Amino acid sequence: MLFRPTTEADLDRVVACTVDEPISWIPADRYLAELAERMYRPEWTWIAEDGDRVVARALWWGQSGSEHPVALDCLYVDASVSDQVAVAAGLLTAGLRAFRAQGARTPPLYNLTLSNGWRADAAVSAALAWRRQAALAAGLTEEVERLRFEWTPDLGVPASSGRLTFTEASDEAFLQVFRRIAEGSLDAETRRNLAVKGAEATARHEMDFYLGCPGKREWWRIAHTSDGAVAGLAIPSATPYSPNVGYLGVVSELRGRGHVDDLLAEITRIHAGNDAELITATTDMANAPMAAAFARAGYRNTQVRMLFSEPSG
CATH class of the missing domain: 3.40.630.30 (Gcn5-related N-acetyltransferase (GNAT))
Structure with missing residues (x-):
């Protein structure tokens, strides 16, 4: 299994990844739009390759002027992978290690958005479970649940x-x-x-x-x-x-x-x-x-x- 940041040549394979679990993820149109604004970047986009197959993808995000990424927005591992936790943890660990080596003082956090009442939804809980285990294995061990509010x-x-x-x-x-x-x-x-x-x-x-x-x-x-x-x-x-x-x-x-x-x-x-x-x-x-x-x-x-x-x- 090879963990690496992407290059422009990987773009088609990156946007082809589709998350079909009931959990927040970044679709192709948003990724491309924010890639153009440098909020996503090839060097902040990491993939896991098994031979010539992309089996996992991690999208780190930052502001347009950021030197280093601020947050992990999307973590995908193909459902065919037998140990999703191990592959995801390896991908996160490799990315975080690289950002640290590049001078990032604070490792980017992992931000997951869920529906209200998610604990009562078995599918959402399962989608969160392997991602949580991967985050913990990669050293992101501080966990906080936050409520989002909106005014209109x-x-x-x-x-x-x-x-x-x-x-x-x-x-x-x-x-x-x-x-x-x-x-x-x-x-x-x-x-x-x-x-x-x-x-x-x-x-x-x-x-x-x-x-x-x-x-x-x-x-x-x-x-x-x-x-x-x-x-x-x-x-x-x-x-x-x-x-x-x-x-x-x-x-x-x-x-x-x-x-x-x-x-x-x-x-x-x-x-x-x-x-x-x-x-x-x-x-x-x-x-x-x-x-x-x-x-x-x-x-x-x-x-x-x-x-x-x-x-x-």
Whole structure:
């Protein structure tokens, strides 16, 4: 079995791979469109060959300007392969090793999209099972289940409660609030980074991530209470596909007072004011307060995402 990145000569064989399992995958038209925008690239597309047959394919994705891939979007192994886990794990291991050798500091995570209620669907559970085993075998042992939410204009634009005021601020001011929010966060990645890196490095990591997203820096807001105290921050952001709820958080001493609703409403208003037709958002399944806030704001839970990543450290 040969594991290798593709070249332009492999394109026809790459797009011929078809996933017939009930799980997220990247069809040929999307791959070709995003290949043209350098979000997929031949060197980020890996295949497993058995003789002259392509028996497995891994599609890693990044932003157009990314030096290294950000996420694995699609993992396919032909149903005729007797040990799908072994082939998939070998393909992932080879790709991740190559990205690391090329200077990638953070291995790309594996992002799988599932339907709501997937545990009750035997076919979906089976499609996930061998992919999960392969991810774990390749070292992507941190597993997080996330809920995806969506807002559309028919849901209405929330009015301000008047409890908080929102202002623009310097990067340093935002960094300080990021640091305060990290303490006691329910977000799995934040908690892992906090344990390994400490509050300062965690805050810097999160802020740098959002500075690198397609959203505009001038959208960012710090929230203050009526007496001028910092309550938290709201970062409307974007992916290459749509505006999203990038980051919001309340400082630890003011949690439990409903300010999360004000922060989410401000993000929604900013995007709606820019004529957004769709706003997406995700939160960890374990972060029940944030999921509840999305529900109160009318955001619809549309999907589940399973994320597999390498442990921090």
